[in-house]
Amino acid sequence: MTPEEILPEPLLEAIRGRAAGYDRDNTFFFEDLEELTAAGYLNLFVPASDGGLGLGLEAAAQCQRRLATAAPATALAINMHLVWTGVAHVLAARGDYSLGFVLQEAAHGEIFAFGNSEAGNDSVLFDSKTAAVPLPGGAYSFTGTKIFTSLSPAWTRLGIFGKDGQAREGEGELVHGFITREAAGYAILDDWNTLGMRASQSNTTVLDGAEVPAERIFRKLPVGPNADPLIFAIFACFETLLAAVYTGIGERALNLGVEAVKRRTSFKNAGRSYAQDPDIRWKIAEAAMAMDNLYPQLLTVSRDVDALVEHGPQWFPKLVGLKVNATETARRVVDMAIRVSGGSSYFRGSELERLYRDVLAGMFHPSDNESAHNTVANAWLGPLED
Template sequence: MFLSDDLLSAIHSRANAVDQANVFPDEDLRDLKEAGYLKAFVPQEFGGAGLSVEEICNEQTRLAQAAPATALSINMHQIIVGLGRHLVANGVDSGRQILEGAVNGDVFAFGISEPGNDLVLFGSITEARPDGEGGYCFHGQKIFTSLSPVWTKLMTFGRDDSGEDGPHSVFALLNREGGGFTIADDWDTLGMRGTQSNSTKLEGAHAPKEQVLQRVTPGPSYEPVVFGIFAYFEAFLAATYLGIGNRAIEVASDKVKTRKSVLNQDVYANDPDIRWRLASAALRMNSATAEVTLIARDLDEGRDRGELWYPQLSAAKNAAAEASLYAVDQAIRSSGGSSYSNSNELSRLYRDVLAGLFQPSDQESLHGSWAKVVLGPVTEK
């Protein structure tokens, strides 16, 4: 394991205070930096620890068991590092700056989602205006930009309509010190409060030519920048949500071993209904973990899933998010009324796990993708 148990214990001890104060976990970030975790996914030849996709997934699950919001924040940085790896592996040299930046202390954030845009990664409503020298200025609104108080570089994209060959999506890195953006103080949410995923208004933020990662045709594709973002986003998000479900079962298991039934004069851990509830939660988590692990291994090995890559990546994320939601629900039902208290960890886990309902790919997108796999496209009458 890369992250020590002592480090995770310290992070866990701060999670409730971070949630209650609705602040970014600065101490967690400091400790994770000192542990080398922000460069753990960087290949050894670039100066990182060279962890595999499967190993990062395992660490993200463990980190989420300690503090879900911290894990979800750092998750976004690891996605961009994964993108850098994928670009370089596919001959796109612009990805080198991501790997070199992570080794040199950069914190990468993820600026993709936009209000009301259900195309998400496959088409932007932000304008990417050419600067005439190969770079771009970005104008638009990004939401759910985790790590907003601390990122040094923001990976974002916009739509370039200037070419004669049709619109293109432009993916680029923005420097924090370059300005041209405003970060709103609008992250007052039900859960995952420590991510501080404030909205970011791009007001001409400039990416010079060397920080443009790729310019590609909008839509789903296997262009390295598109597939790289999608693949690591879904895999690492899935692994992070697994940690919430695992932790909920741990908390409930400890509780029912001491919670006693007056009626039966025995602890609830011996009640067959409670045993069934927690066993069913563990079974769902076991299946989701297997699905995520297989996805991670196939990414590591570069296996070709063909046209099933996108729907199967989405399925793994949804399996993890839904299994964890179910596990938290069963844990709360098993633990009794005390879990309804705001001070109870299960209450926080319940609020945090709900964020998985909204992050791509959502249930509607997932079922649409699989309906196309099973039935083909919708036919005209």
């Protein structure tokens, strides 16, 4: 199925029509979620044999790109469910079925969310400020604070991780598992009042002895970088799907800018269309060329993940490079669209005004610019010498 078949125009327009209200009222996209669920959208990665669409990362990324042209915050939050189902798919394609239950439960309507981010943890997946304490029988208790937990009002399964500081002879061990909505020992704060991406409702989640049973603990890894397939799968899905969302934002902004330029006329030049102004035309061309550079990068990286292409140590530079290129390109294109659209785009309620606020969130997602450049430099030049 194509993105246009999965997200037909009437559904996309209905979602676009609600985006401004969610943003204005700082409310969660319940109606969008209901309609996307009914359309089977949350089962993009679920095998067709289990009632899903059986797609790979390339197709899912193009769907997310399309969804983001209508409602970036909705697309960003849906990303978190698709990251986990995508991780399960990517692992299974490589012979690792440890997250098979994720796809099975998603097929039955469970909604997964990503609860790994921690304030001040620039080690991202390679260390944790959350304490994971082993319990009898293989269960663990988690205590810590997770930020930017998208889908907070709706998730039924939350992926979390923490550190057992006593494991591996005191070197520590990172423990990954899932809690359910019904679990005790956690609280969701009502603290999502942000500049943009408001409908995602990515509230803070406080873990206070939240217990994960043994059967829900799916990985134990050493502290620090490692070659476990789980790490690759998370990075591949997280960075690629993020890039897809911001590519969609840039695409929509470019189209809005073109529409505005064709619509606007110059009083000074006797009603001549701004589409005939050489400076305006240059700006539109610059934005279009930037987007034309981004589209094939998103396509190639996602396609290579699906095709099991082995890029070796260059995989992580490719993934973080895609994310940074997408978020920075989208930001520049939104800025351009506002510049050529005139002062009306500066008013609250303008779609470009909302996109301007939404696109700024791109700088906060991992990997940030500094971390990404360090990753790429290490791949090409080797690590810094002591």
